[in-house]
Amino acid sequence: MKVDAASALGNLPPSLRSELLEEFNKITRNYREGRWEASELNGGRFCEIVYSIIAGHLDGDNYPDKAKKPSRFKDACERLSNAPTTYSESARLTIPRVLVPLYDVRNRRGVGHVGGEVDANHMDATFVLHTTQWLMAELVRIFHKTDIATAGEVVKNLTDRTVPAIWKVGEVARILDPSMTLADGTLLLLYSELGPQSERVLAKNLEQNTIGNYRRVLDRLHKARLIEYERSTGTVHISPLGEKEVEERLLPQGAFS
Structure with a gap:
């Protein structure tokens, strides 16, 4: 099922929506092609875009023109929990908590895995892929500009397993x-x-x-x-x-x- 991105994420500014979709498509394409290291690297940039979206949403839909990397990513994500409880738990708590380990795959695991360890690039890339799919599905739930049934179909498509080519x-x-x-x-x-x-x-x-x-x-x-x-x-x-x-x-x- 093809769904126009403007409808699926219709309440996001076009610039951030474009950045988000570009990085998500890079991750899924690199995974299909077996480019495990590239997939992981794109996961870090994806996290920064999602953080910028959620932070703007929790600031009264005051979004930046472009996604920005916070100076201390983990601390910045934790501060999002201080947003008013009128916002959803997914935006305040769940999404920020999911972003931290996804970001750490790039910064702490190291996509090269140099040394005597068993090569974990494929395993890490699979984690990146499915975590970004889940995050995209949550963003569709929060920001969709379409009927609930259509949004549900988009979420289902996003969370289907992606098989490498x-x-x-x-x-x-x-x-x-x-x-x-x-x-x-x-x-x-x-x-x-x-x-x-x-x-x-x-x-x-x-x-x-x-x-x-x-x-x-x-x-x-x-x-x-x-x-x-x-x-x-x-x-x-x-x-x-x-x-x-x-x-x-x-x-x-x-x-x-």
């Missing part, structure tokens, strides 16, 4: 949609990584044992200008047209249009 197991990346064509799978794998990939790595991830046959797929994508394929080196780059194809056709769309 790519599953990484060690050095191998797998496309989770078994119906996806080789050409589309190639574009998605290229899109999910920074920089070029080798034809043999792509063939391995797509379970193509005959490199000659797979090269014909790469040739077709090259002719369509969706990729740049250098046969002499076996190097494959995704083009701006290829990125656009992935974003508009292959990646699942969010709850907001």
Whole structure:
């Protein structure tokens, strides 16, 4: 179900609403693409935007023009509980308390996890994803400008599980949609990584044992200008047209249009 953001969050200023949706979409997109560290980093900025919204709401709907980072994030969130009890407990207590651990994932856990620890990036990114979904659902409940039934459907869509498009197991990346064509799978794998990939790595991830046959797929994508394929080196780059194809056709769309 597609719902216009102006209705779903209609009582928010357009500037803050735009910032909120942009960061939320980054988090969900990075999670689908398996970009765990990027997903966590965006979670910190998301917290600052939600804090600015809630602080403005509790100050008589006196919102800043742009989201701002408070000097002591935890202390600032705790002070929101001093707002008049005429405001909802969700705005005064629950949302601020949820923001603190979400913010700490970036500032205290450290997205790199350098050292001897087991790599927790995927686990942390999953926490970031579902916590931001819950926060978005609460904001829709508080700030929606639509009927209750429609707002409820938006909340339901936001809290549905988001399944990554790519599953990484060690050095191998797998496309989770078994119906996806080789050409589309190639574009998605290229899109999910920074920089070029080798034809043999792509063939391995797509379970193509005959490199000659797979090269014909790469040739077709090259002719369509969706990729740049250098046969002499076996190097494959995704083009701006290829990125656009992935974003508009292959990646699942969010709850907001």
